[in-house]
Amino acid sequence: MNKRHVSVRAVVLLLAAALAPLVTTSVARAEDPCVDRPATELDRRGDWRCVGLATFTGPGVEPVAPVLSDEEAARLDVTWPAEWELGVAISPDGRLYRQTALAPRAPEETRPVNPTPTDVVPEPRDGEVGTRTIFGPDDRLRRSATTSYPWRVMGSISAPDATASGCSGSLIGPRHLLTAGHCIHQGGGGADKGWFPDRKVGPGQNGIGNYPNGLKNSHWYFSVSGWYDHGNPVFDYAMIVLEDLRSTASLGWLGWRSNGHWGEHWTAGYPNWSFQCADSPSADGQCDNYQYGDSDSTQLVLAKLLKTHVDVQTGQSGSPIYEIDDDGRRVTAVVAYHGGNWATRVTAARSNNFCDWIHAHPSAFADHACE
Numbered sequence: 001m002n003k004r005h006v007s008v009r010a011v012v013l014l015l016a017a018a019l020a021p022l023v024t025t026s027v028a029r030a031e032d033p034c035v036d037r038p039a040t041e042l043d044r045r046g047d048w049r050c051v052g053l054a055t056f057t058g059p060g061v062e063p064v065a066p067v068l069s070d071e072e073a074a075r076l077d078v079t080w081p082a083e084w085e086l087g088v089a090i091s092p093d094g095r096l097y098r099q100t101a102l103a104p105r106a107p108e109e110t111r112p113v114n115p116t117p118t119d120v121v122p123e124p125r126d127g128e129v130g131t132r133t134i135f136g137p138d139d140r141l142r143r144s145a146t147t148s149y150p151w152r153v154m155g156s157i158s159a160p161d162a163t164a165s166g167c168s169g170s171l172i173g174p175r176h177l178l179t180a181g182h183c184i185h186q187g188g189g190g191a192d193k194g195w196f197p198d199r200k201v202g203p204g205q206n207g208i209g210n211y212p213n214g215l216k217n218s219h220w221y222f223s224v225s226g227w228y229d230h231g232n233p234v235f236d237y238a239m240i241v242l243e244d245l246r247s248t249a250s251l252g253w254l255g256w257r258s259n260g261h262w263g264e265h266w267t268a269g270y271p272n273w274s275f276q277c278a279d280s281p282s283a284d285g286q287c288d289n290y291q292y293g294d295s296d297s298t299q300l301v302l303a304k305l306l307k308t309h310v311d312v313q314t315g316q317s318g319s320p321i322y323e324i325d326d327d328g329r330r331v332t333a334v335v336a337y338h339g340g341n342w343a344t345r346v347t348a349a350r351s352n353n354f355c356d357w358i359h360a361h362p363s364a365f366a367d368h369a370c371e
Helices: 003-028 070-075 348-360
Strands: 048-053 087-090 095-099 154-158 167-173 176-179 200-203 216-224 238-242 255-257 264-269 292-301 305-308 320-325 328-337 342-345
Touching (some): 070 305, 167 320, 167 328, 167 348, 176 328, 238 348, 264 328, 305 328
Antiparallel strands (some): 048 095, 087 216, 154 200, 167 176, 200 216, 216 238, 264 292, 320 328
């Protein structure tokens, strides 16, 4: 072998030896989603931190409508750690975020609705109230004017590519849908519990596959530690932040309040399509993914739960319990459990969370008082 070949071979070997650690490091280093991906709104804040990737459910897994007895509710009426109201969030690319400090307490007990639209349809009186729970005769009436307010802000929640929904919710901001925690996460810690991916929201859905106000994509999910980590029914609430569209912001939204939970109230949502609804327009009497509503008076108020006899069935989880005053319609609780029926109350801490989540993801097309 001549000297030229030896020198070239030596240089190649030296370069290979020098590059080997870099190649090995590059191959061995796994992606850190909290570092290597573009920063989100929550990354720019000091009170949230990315903790990795979220766990999602597999195809075909859907929310299960839970049951809560009066005895179980009474046992839950105790003081729970304040930290259980800390938020847990999922970014559009599947990163898991945790809130590190509670949102500052705001003095307001009520939050305003959007400026009252001109096309408001008043709530009908739903008759005298006497499961999945129907008390006496089914008093729910179909809300057919779903391109009008407030029925267009009541939304169905469905899996990707589904035409029938499994949960319900209500807009409380220009892109912010309030719902039950179990509609977006199975509840409780453990690797076997996951988030339901890519939920679609149909504001004012009016029958199977009929979306007169469009079908909206989810963008962010928010819930709280009490539901995500512990699966505790008194923390069963959540928000879906939708993609920001002018068509969504123009629908309007409900306000909410953390006081005044006694008295007459209303609800509206989407029972399972295959259930029977007395006011169904279908020949077979099935609910068929139309929107149905009912009214009643409060039966019992606990620290974080409200009992009502409005008629609801599976699929109506996440529907609002709302009251009407001179300033409009305000949500006081979220339908979550059959057997009572029981709804997760809006409290001062939860009001703060709603504002915090809205503030983190405002709309470019409409202002909200929380911003």
